[in-house]
Amino acid sequence: MKIGVLALQGAFIEHIKMLCQLGAQTAEVRLPNQLEGLDGLIIPGGESTTIGKLATSYGLIEPLRRFTRSRPTWGTCAGMIFLAKDIGIDEQPILASMDIRVDRNAFGRQIDSFETDLVIAGLKGKPFHAVFIRAPVVTAAADAVKALARLEDGRIVAARQEHLLATAFHPELTGDLRLHSYFCAIVKETMA
DSSP states (O other), rough: EEEEEOOOHHHHHHHHHHHHTTEEEEEEEGGGGTTTTTTTEOOSSSSSHHHHHHHHHTTTTTHHHHHHSSSSSSTTHHHHHHHEEEEEEEESSOOEEEEEEETTTTTOSSGGGGGEOOOTTTTTTEEEEEESSSEEEEEOOTTEEEEEEEEETTTEEEEEEETTTESSSSSTTTTOHHHHHHHHHHHHHHOO
């Protein structure tokens, strides 16, 4: 199994380290040809506007859209925004792959970042300690999208649509491998 991590900006190294701990082969993705031979892809947190602009500059938007149609892709924080079909503005490049509407910076500025424990469908054991940094939130989702985790107020912060996964928080900053393992299981399902 070979999983790429979009390495244009953001916390890509942390995702690679976690995937390596699980025994996955990894690749940093910066150019369209680096998507070839990948079984899955993680789009990390960072700054969604910057990721979109850099993906456009490197000719990655259409190759990434094609990739996400059939291969497992997981967007974390800014990656969730980049995967969404609707982010409420038109001028920012997005993949529009996952049938969700996302509110960017839903919790406010950097100073409003927080951590909380979440019960996530599909994960066994204790609640997952989630780190939210200038995080988005899902404000609407199609019927095909399954909410995996919600905050106490009911807002969706983790979701899955077939082979697509999105989390509003940064699992790569926790040391808890369960979500990366969950994504690897999605990748294995599609390889079978």
